[in-house]
Amino acid sequence: MSLNVLASTLGTVAPTQDESHFPPSPEIFWQPLFSIGSVSITRVMVVVAFSVALLAWWLLATTKRAAVVPSMGQFLTEGVYGFIRNGVAKDMIGSKEFLRFVPLLFALFVFILVNNLFGITPFVQMPSMSRIGFPIALTLIVYVVYHTIGIQKHGVAGYFKFLIPGGLPGWIKPFIFVLEFITFFITRPLTLALRLFGNMFAGHMLLVVFIVGGWELFNAESLFLKLTALPSWALAFAFTLFEALVQFLQAYVFTLLAASYIGGALVDDH
């Protein structure tokens, strides 16, 4: 209920065009599937819950009877797991302490990948990371983890001393401390969440523009506009392939940066 109030205060866009349906105000976008009391279930929640169920079934089914000669499912799962364990965790965190964090990194990567790929899956077509709440939740997990790991290793006072790299002249230390503080506590979580959100939001909107715009062109009166619908749909196909690449890349980069922040907190000196 309070979200609608917030949305109406944010929706201070005065319509400057003649049409009455453009631009839409934020309240139009709050369309939950159903509400139980004050809890609303939206489409995106259903997609995320479905992705969790799908992942749980896939991972359990492919590793249940793990044999030395793997089946196809086990081979695929082990391929992805090995990619995260060796390529991301061991490289970014170091070979001594990386095993502790591989479950978190693997879970992040697979969860984000599946949810991103739902953006181009037919009949689903909802990249759940394009709603800002989900990247924020994942970023909060990574944020708590890398600060806790740093404080565990260096102690609370030592953690703030760790923020200043060694070998600096004394007069510059306060500035560096402020900069590093802002980086560690504000910039890193903000950019981590906004990067994932922005890429998924922008990609989804691109696809919507080309597909729905093509449909609108197709329904126009003049023949020329009807013909331009076909290149629009061809571009939509090309952008779907590009979007698949971007989705995989964003899942990989989120995991890579999470591993990098954890590794950075574990290193002995800055």
Place this chain on the structure above:
Amino acid sequence: MEGNLSLVGYGLATIGPAIAIGLIFAAYINGVARQPESGRLLQPIAILGFALAEALAIFGLVLFFL
């Protein structure tokens, strides 16, 4: 002439990340051209640099809508 000034701002904001991504991948191609075996080693660094530079372009796009 009507329009949105933030769209002009977004257009200007894409110059920086575009140059940055070009520089990053130019460095990656140079490194792999000098020593082809280093491709596997340099690839995570190139992807990391690309994502960090593209984040700024994405901020511009997101802030345009705010």
